[in-house]
Amino acid sequence: MTSLVDDKKQPSAPQSLPGYWPLQHAKARFSELVRKARSEGPQHVTIHGRDEVVIVAAEEFRRLSGDLTGAALIAAAQASPYRDIELEPAHVPLPVRDVTL
Numbered sequence: 493m494t495s496l497v498d499d500k501k502q503p504s505a506p507q508s509l510p511g512y513w514p515l516q517h518a519k520a521r522f523s524e525l526v527r528k529a530r531s532e533g534p535q536h537v538t539i540h541g542r543d544e545v546v547i548v549a550a551e552e553f554r555r556l557s558g559d560l561t562g563a564a565l566i567a568a569a570q571a572s573p574y575r576d577i578e579l580e581p582a583h584v585p586l587p588v589r590d591v592t593l
Contacts, residue, residue: 512536
C-alpha cells in the first residue's frame, strides 16, 4: 500500500547550535528571534527536529530576492551591443478550415 507520508528521513536540525529554534521556543520568544535575525543572521525554526523555515532580516530578503521591477532587464537590453537590431515576428499563415453555417 502506498503511504502519503514521505518515508525518507530528513536530517534533524542541530538543536544545540545557535540560530536553531524549536517552534515552541520561537513562538514564545518571537521578539528575541526577530532581533537575532537582524543582528546575527538567519534563524532556523524547527518542527519535530527538522528544519522548516528560516527567518531573515527584511534587507537580507530584499537582497536575496533581487530587483523584481524589471529595471535590471531593461538596463541589460540597453547596454547590449546588439540593441539596434530590428526584430520582426515571423508571419506564419495559419490553416483555415471551411465552416458551414
